[in-house]
Amino acid sequence: MSLKANEYLCYSLIKSGFLMLDSLITSKTRLRLLVKFFVNDRNQSHLRGLADEFGESTNAIRKELNNLTQAGILLKHSEKNKIAYQANTHHPFFTNIRDIIRKYLGLDMLLEQILEKMGEVEQVLLVGDLSRGVDSGKIDVVVVGDDLNHDYIQGLTKRIEGLIDRKVIFTFRSKRNDHSGLVLFDKAVGI
Template structure:
C-alpha cells in the first residue's frame, strides 16, 4: 500500500529510516546497508527527496550526509505516518542499536555519561565522535570502538574521562569540555544530570588555559 502511495519501495524505506531517526545523518553506503536496496536506486530516491525538500544534505570529511529536514512544511504529518510504518528490515530504526551499544558500553565499566557527537551528528566543529565518562576499562573501550569502526567502515575519535578529571575540568570551565557538552549530540547514558551549556562566545578564539591531557583516538 505504501509503495503505491509514495512511488516505490525504496522511497518508503528511506522515509521510514529518516523519520524514525530524525536527528541522525547518514551517508549513502550506510543508507544502502540499512534499507537493503541497490545503491543506484537509493541515490535516485535521495535525489528525489532532496528536490522535494523532505531531506537535506551536507558534506563533511569528504562524505555527503543526508538527514530529514525538520523545517519542511509537512514534516509533522509525514513523521506521524512513517513512525507507524512497520517494515521487514530491522535496521530502519536505530533505537535497538542504541540499546545494544549502551549494553556494550556498560560492559566496559561504570559509565556515568556517554554520548555520540561529531561525525555521528554531522558537526565538524567537534573533533571527537564519542564521549565517555566514568570508571572504565580502557582496553575494553578500545576494543569496542574498534568493533564500531569495523561495522561503520570509518574511523571514530573518542575521549574517555574519569569522574575526577571531568569534575576538575568543569570547575575550571575548561574550553574543550564546554564545547563538547554544548555541541549537538545523541545521548546514550546520563546518570549525572549534566548541565549541558554551550561554550561562551567570547572563548571561541581563545587558547584553552587548562592543559589536562585528554585521550583522543586518531589513527
C-alpha cells in the first residue's frame, strides 16, 4: 500500500470514529484521566487539582479515580495532606494502555511522519500541555537534528494536522539541550 493510500485509510478510520477511543470509553472523565496519566507516566496529580484542570466536580473525578485505582491501573500515595495519583507502571497492561493513548492522540503517526523524511533526526520531544497530560488540541514538538528537510516540514505540518485533528507546533534545534518534556525518539538511546 502506498504512503498516500495508507494516510487516507488512517484519516478515514480516524474521522469515521473507528479508532476513536471515546467510542470505547464512554466516560469523558475516565478518558481524560487516562490521557493525563498515560501520555507521560511521570505525571501525577491530586483530586482537587484534577477537578480544577478538568472543570468537573470532585465527586465525578473521585469516582473515576477510585475505579482506576481499584483496577490497579493507577496508584495513589500520600503527599503532604493530599493523596496523589499516577499511572501504575508495573500493571500488566501499562504498556498497552500507554500505546493506545498515544495512538488516540496521534503521537505514533506524528513520530512516523517526522522520522520518515525529515533528515538526520537525533531526538523528538513532546513538550507543552500534552506532555503534562492536558489534551488542549495542540501538540508541541521539539525536533533535534542537523540538516533537517525544511521543505518537507512545511508540508508536513498541514498534512499531519489533517490526519490527527490537532494543531501541531514544531520547534527545531540543531543541538541537544537539557529539555524538559517527554522523549518520543532518541537516536543515541535507541528509542
